[in-house]
Amino acid sequence: MAQYIAFSPKVEVSTNLISSIIAAIPQQEQKVRNIFARNGIKNIQTSDWFAQQKFLNSYKEVAQNLGPHLLFEMGKAMFESLSFPEEIRTLEAALNHLDIVLQQSHREGQSGYYRLLSFDRRKKEARVECKNPYPCYLDRGILTGLSRGFKPSDASLINVQLDSNLPHRLIGAESSIYSILWV
Numbered sequence: 001m002a003q004y005i006a007f008s009p010k011v012e013v014s015t016n017l018i019s020s021i022i023a024a025i026p027q028q029e030q031k032v033r034n035i036f037a038r039n040g041i042k043n044i045q046t047s048d049w050f051a052q053q054k055f056l057n058s059y060k061e062v063a064q065n066l067g068p069h070l071l072f073e074m075g076k077a078m079f080e081s082l083s084f085p086e087e088i089r090t091l092e093a094a095l096n097h098l099d100i101v102l103q104q105s106h107r108e109g110q111s112g113y114y115r116l117l118s119f120d121r122r123k124k125e126a127r128v129e130c131k132n133p134y135p136c137y138l139d140r141g142i143l144t145g146l147s148r149g150f151k152p153s154d155a156s157l158i159n160v161q162l163d164s165n166l167p168h169r170l171i172g173a174e175s176s177i178y179s180i181l182w183v
Contacts, residue, residue, distance in 0.1 A: 008109040011052040024077035068137040075141020094150040131175035155182035
């Protein structure tokens with residue numbers, strides 16, 4: 001599976017998160033808005049749904065024209081708009097619930113998944129598999145924002161890294177594994 005290619009042309013994404021994503025970097029906001037508009041995402045209302053492929057095309061153009069680091073920042077900003085139930089208070093619980101939260105923003109077919117593979121409090125490490133058509137940089141940003149938002153009480157620093165020792169979507173694999181480490 002390649003990045004930027006929807007699993008199905010029927011999958012739609014809610015725009016309830018799009019404002020925070022577009023405004024992730026204020027200095028680039030107008031350029032990002034123009035990119036999304038060129039890809040058919042404009043006049044956004046919070047109840048709108050657009051084809052996932054339009055979002056993927058927009059993300060690809062952002063990466064090509066403004067750089068992949070902006071996708072990372074957009075992912076971090078997306079976390080700010082995600083809504084977690086009150087009972088979710090720990091990083092482990094949030095990582096376990098991430099897929100449910102993001103699936104609520106998709107409809108009409110398989111959009112991929114986020115799966116917590118392991119969580120070791122003693123080693124201060126978690127591993128998450130992301131199998132979806134979104135760019136790796138965006139997923140890393142989402143995981144970074146979530147990890148910082150639900151930072152363990154014994155953590156002073158959190159780092160999220162793509163496990164480049166395993167096959168990953170940047171080189172055409174079906175999924176990517178991320179390590180979340182804290183000290």
